[in-house]
Amino acid sequence: MKKCWEKGFAQNLSDLLYFVRQENGNLIYKMNSMVQTINNLDFIPPVRTPEDIRGTAWEDWEKN
Numbered sequence: 001m002k003k004c005w006e007k008g009f010a011q012n013l014s015d016l017l018y019f020v021r022q023e024n025g026n027l028i029y030k031m032n033s034m035v036q037t038i039n040n041l042d043f044i045p046p047v048r049t050p051e052d053i054r055g056t057a058w059e060d061w062e063k064n
Contacts, residue, residue, distance in 0.1 A: 009036060012045035014052040020060050 011034045019030050034044050047053055 009045040012047055014047045014049075016044060017047075017052060017056050017060065 016031060016034060020027065024030075031044065035042050036045055037043075
């Protein structure tokens with residue numbers, strides 16, 4: 001797990017949430033482009049600040 005936090009990521013969950021709010025479509029394509037793999041675990045890197053999740057409306061979580 002330490003390996004995950006030491007690595008810098010070009011995009012993270014904050015970027016995905018922003019993309020969802022923009023309603024650009026192609027959410028699956030965007031998600032697939034953000035997936036990282038460490039030790040056979042696929043994941044989208046976490047947000048850097050909790051405010052990114054707290055500031056997300058429930059409706060945004062339900063989109064697509």
